[in-house]
Amino acid sequence: MKSTTRHLTFTIPERMDFLNITPQVREIVAESGVQEGLCLVNAMHITASVFINDDEPGLHRDYKKWLEELAPFDPSPDKYHHNRTGEDNADAHHKRQIMGREVVVAITAGKLDFGPWEQIFYGEFDGKRPKRVLVKVLGE
Amino acid sequence: MKSTTRHLTFTIPERMDFLNITPQVREIVAESGVQEGLCLVNAMHITASVFINDDEPGLHRDYKKWLEELAPFDPSPDKYHHNRTGEDNADAHHKRQIMGREVVVAITAGKLDFGPWEQIFYGEFDGKRPKRVLVKVLGE
């Protein structure tokens, strides 16, 4: 069994935005030498997501509007109890639950076994500071 | 370490519907010969889901109504920017995020290690055409 672990760091300049991290994950899988296995990619912060969807700017704009409707940013302690702790990011903890923490991707014949449009995104909901993503490759 | 990879194809006659694919996954796990391991099942398309829940038609009807409320179908480019690309399926990209892309199931003593009501579903949100599901079994 082979395994490879990498911790990537991203600083997203916006509060909420999505970054295509497929190239970085592909490179880690190639370096791992794993031919058949699984690749876990997860946000290490609880106000961020890793998810798989389309690399289309209009869709990303739609997602942001939709997430803002489902869990609006509101730094006041009235809307969210979490913000009574001095934090202002309760909305980000909610948005992350909709978009998910992690993806698990199959590795087949040394490559991410993807459908035609699958791309891996880091989803940031409380940005403007360095945050980490873990990539773990396991297989043979 | 053993691994098995299968790509299944489904054509769902409705735009949105759920198909119980537990029998197919069970068969692949049996064929793999894996006694202890993990089984990843994921949609390879970004307007579809794989999820685990109850095989109860009333619940599936409830899910469809709820998903339609959370992310209504609207082919116009006014509601969703994604539909300015010529697509009409922005809603399907949203519904898939609620229901999830994938499940990871434990294999114990050669079988899917399931609670009494767990069943694996393919969730289609933009159907009427062939789409693929990946099953990857890893273990020993």
Place this chain on the structure above:
Amino acid sequence: MKSTTRHLTFTIPERMDFLNITPQVREIVAESGVQEGLCLVNAMHITASVFINDDEPGLHRDYKKWLEELAPFDPSPDKYHHNRTGEDNADAHHKRQIMGREVVVAITAGKLDFGPWEQIFYGEFDGKRPKRVLVKVLGE
């Protein structure tokens, strides 16, 4: 390859509540002897979740309010078709889809490879009875 399987049972006194199960998962990982691998933690019931987020009571209160807005408890068969079966827990099947069934966590150097605030929770949406969580550790 090593593997360890444990089935934990929890009885949550409330209908909806969240329980930090990180200590139990850590112990199972330590006992497994796995240094590099993956740890799957999933609800075995379809009205419950396992998710990773913050151990902050205000946030948990926010989550409960938000989930109740997204999928309100209503035992009547009018709001949810599922409740025509004699069940009253259709809302719980919906809440579980928002919060997710499972998490997959990397094991690095014998430990859960976690960011500073990541904690694993069992999320109950139809409690007051014993329900099970599966922990599967795979690696070397």
